[in-house]
Amino acid sequence: MSREESEEGGVYVPPVVFALANLTMTISFVVAGLGFAYLLYGIFAGLSGFSGWDAAKQQGMLGIIALAGKAMMIGLGIGSLCAAVIFWFEEVVGYVILISAGVLGLGIPFAFPMLGGEIASKGVANALGVFPLASIAPAIIGGILVVRDIFSKFGRAIQRRGSDADLSQVKLGASAQREQKPLRTSLLGKCWEGSYCRDWVRPHCPIYQRRDACWRQRRGCYCEQEIVSAAANKTQGGMQLEMAPSSQYNYANPSAPGSTAPPKVILNDSQKAERCRNCVIYNDHQSEKYKIVMPLAIVATVVLCALISPLMKQGIQGSFTLIEQTVAKVSFSSSSESTVTLTRPPSTVEWGLVGAFSLMIVSKVLQIVEWCVFVKKI
Incomplete structure (x- = not known):
């Protein structure tokens, strides 16, 4: 260390x-x-x-x-x-x-x-x-x-549930500022219900017009310049805000001589998904998802451990019998009987072991939830 x-x-x-x-x-x-x-x-x-x-x-x-x-x-x-x-x-x-x-x-x-x-x-x-x-x-x-x-x-x-998303590694919209969230229509809000959607872009955004989420359509204002440009052109007085990334995220090779614009890249689904994983809106969405999933995962795991606790206790008792039977079968001793008799722990110790195993299971479930939400970003 x-x-x-x-x-x-x-x-x-x-x-x-x-x-x-x-x-x-x-x-x-x-x-x-x-x-x-x-x-x-x-x-x-x-x-x-x-x-x-x-x-x-x-x-x-x-x-x-x-x-x-x-x-x-x-x-x-x-x-x-x-x-x-x-x-x-x-x-x-x-x-x-x-x-x-x-x-x-x-x-x-x-x-x-x-x-x-x-x-x-x-x-x-x-x-x-x-x-x-x-x-x-x-x-x-x-x-x-x-x-x-x-x-x-x-x-x-608990600390992660009470904090906002970690945007230190975000490439798209890293410098964006939070705004007041609009009224939500669902528990887990869509992109235009989040705090990184801009009021002047929202009415002209095709994602908002469909009442969908940008991570489902795999396109949005922080990753496609034309959405922001179209909204700016339709806004009275014009708006200047660097929301979409530079052209390297949207276009491939430099344009041929005489062309007015570089050719548009056609991204496949995996490339679009990776683009979402590096977007400020989707990372904020993942943070909110974790705040909902984490307590549900804890409650569900605790209930499941409580339901299977009698089986876990029987498993502890059965493990002692299994060890004795294994010793009797594989031992080189001339006696046909097992030469080892394990002392069974009292019932309170067995229930203590069940509680310890349950805590370990809950902690591993939380670790899996964190991995799914913040590493794999499912």
């Missing part, structure tokens, strides 16, 4: 802090990786003869396992915290940390019996018990980043 990005986020952190955080993160993850590798080797190979060792050696090995576990636990906790500081403005980091914590805490203990391992000694049991504990700190940090990302999307959506 650069200085500029941190300033955009409203908090400036000196570069030396980021350098220190990056160094600390690297060291922490290296320490955690060494502890992880040692414990992984132990449960799959090194601790196979633990039961036959004498008491002193067993006790010493349990101490080493505990030390390796602490190294992995502290390393992952500090490393994840530093990663959160460094990549605070990267929305994907929280999800990566959270998923990685889930894989670490659940994947290793479940993969061990699937690969034919048996918890035949206290050493193996202690080593396996470290992984869920080591995943707690990264899971909390990743969860905080995910919640921050979700609420950031909600805040951006």
Whole structure:
């Protein structure tokens, strides 16, 4: 994250802090990786003869396992915290940390019996018990980043709904000034009902005369010079206003010698659509569309999540059963029964997970709505 990005986020952190955080993160993850590798080797190979060792050696090995576990636990906790500081403005980091914590805490203990391992000694049991504990700190940090990302999307959506269209990238009519909107005949106004339609052009505009919208006809005053010229010629006293773009948007090659005007370009539908996407009127229309669609999308998604919440809860319960059945089928263990029995979370935790999944779904729906309205400009 650069200085500029941190300033955009409203908090400036000196570069030396980021350098220190990056160094600390690297060291922490290296320490955690060494502890992880040692414990992984132990449960799959090194601790196979633990039961036959004498008491002193067993006790010493349990101490080493505990030390390796602490190294992995502290390393992952500090490393994840530093990663959160460094990549605070990267929305994907929280999800990566959270998923990685889930894989670490659940994947290793479940993969061990699937690969034919048996918890035949206290050493193996202690080593396996470290992984869920080591995943707690990264899971909390990743969860905080995910919640921050979700609420950031909600805040951006509300802020964007309350603001006008961003016209910084508009090519057609970028310098146009807003005027008072006329009385509307529909919830989502047409081009001539917007604040960028000029009073002196409107009566002479073929789009207004048809009571249609310029983005449906793919032509209008901000992209075709003749509409403005015709309106100016019919207006008493003449009006001078640079509304339509320069000739490069409407005409092709220079005219032949002796010609009075360059030939008109015949644009195809995709070129006309691109012209609309770069027009001040259509971008203002998209902003108004978003103000209507965004709350409807939130309400519809929340209602849908509420309706399917019992199914989501059943899915959480069924996932535990599916994991147990998968372990029993693919395990190399000689026993025909599954050697792993998952502890079911209480009902309140399951409903909490349903609520978390619902928030994530709503945030992704808002992201899709923004993409459709402001990026693809559908």
